[in-house]
Amino acid sequence: GQNIDQPTEMTATEGAIVQINCTYQTSGFNGLFWYQQHAGEAPTFLSYNVLDGLEEKGRFSSFLSRSKGYSYLLLKELQMKDSASYLCAVRDNTNAGKSTFGDGTTLTVKP
Amino acid sequence: GAGVSQSPRYKVAKRGQDVALRCDPISGHVSLFWYQQALGQGPEFLTYFQNEAQLDKSGLPSDRFFAERPEGSVSTLKIQRTQQEDSAVYLCASSFGDGEHYEQYFGPGTRLTVT
Numbered sequence: 013g014q015n016i017d018q019p020t021e022m023t024a025t026e027g028a029i030v031q032i033n034c035t036y037q038t039s040g041f042n043g044l045f046w047y048q049q050h051a052g053e054a055p056t057f058l059s060y061n062v063l064d065g066l067e068e069k070g071r072f073s074s075f076l077s078r079s080k081g082y083s084y085l086l087l088k089e090l091q092m093k094d095s096a097s098y099l100c101a102v103r104d105n106t107n108a109g110k111s112t113f114g115d116g117t118t119l120t121v122k123p
Numbered sequence: 124g125a126g127v128s129q130s131p132r133y134k135v136a137k138r139g140q141d142v143a144l145r146c147d148p149i150s151g152h153v154s155l156f157w158y159q160q161a162l163g164q165g166p167e168f169l170t171y172f173q174n175e176a177q178l179d180k181s182g183l184p185s186d187r188f189f190a191e192r193p194e195g196s197v198s199t200l201k202i203q204r205t206q207q208e209d210s211a212v213y214l215c216a217s218s219f220g221d222g223e224h225y226e227q228y229f230g231p232g233t234r235l236t237v238t
Contacts, residue, residue, distance in 0.1 A: 047229075053231065054127075054229035054230055055214075099166070101165075110171060110181075110182075111168065
C-alpha cells in the first residue's frame with residue numbers, strides 16, 4: 013500500500029515563496045501528482061512528476077526524488093487566491109488507475 | 124467544453140435508505156474514478172473504470188457500495204442501507220487515457236449526509 017505524509021497547515025505572506033513537502037512510502041510507484049483544492053470545491057490538477065527532478069509551470073514547480081520518496085511543491089509570488097489545500101497523490105504501478113492521496117496541506121496566504 | 128458533472132450536489136438520507144449518485148464524465152474520457160472524501164482528509168479511492176469495465180473496486184468499503192458504468196460513459200455509485208459513517212463528499216473524476224500519467228479531472232462532488 014501507500015503511506016503519504018504532508019504537513020497539515022502552512023501560512024505564508026502574499027508575494028513570498030512557499031514550499032510544501034510530501035513524503036511517501038510505497039509498494040510501487042508510477043508517478044506523483046499535486047492537486048489544488050479550494051474549500052468546498054473539486055481538486056484541480058497542478059503537476060505531475062514521474063522522473064527525478066524539477067518540473068516548472070509558471071508560478072508553480074514540483075520536484076521529485078524517487079530514491080528518497082520525497083516531493084515538494086513550490087509556489088512563487090504568492091497570491092491571496094493561492095489559499096487552498098494542496099494534495100499530494102501517488103499512483104501505484106501495481107494498478108493502472110489507483111492513486112492514493114495525502115490528507116492535504118492547508119495553505120493560508122496573508123496580506 | 125463541459126467538465127465532469129455530478130448529481131445531486133447534496134443528498135440527505137435517513138439511515139437505512141438507499142442512494143444513487145450520478146457522474147457524467149468529460150466526453151471521450153476513457154477512465155473514471157470514484158473517491159470518498161471526509162472532512163479535512165484527502166480523497167480515498169473507491170473504484171476505477173476503464174470504459175465499461177470495472178478494473179479495480181478494492182476501495183469500496185463494504186458490499187453495500189456498488190458502482191456501474193454500463194455504456195462506458197455515465198457512472199452511478201449506489202449505496203444501500205446507508206449508515207452514518209457513509210456521510211462524506213463523493214468525488215468522481217475522469218481522465219483521457221488509461222490512467223497513465225493523464226491528470227484526473229474532478230467533478231464538484233456530491234455531499235451525502237446520513238441522519
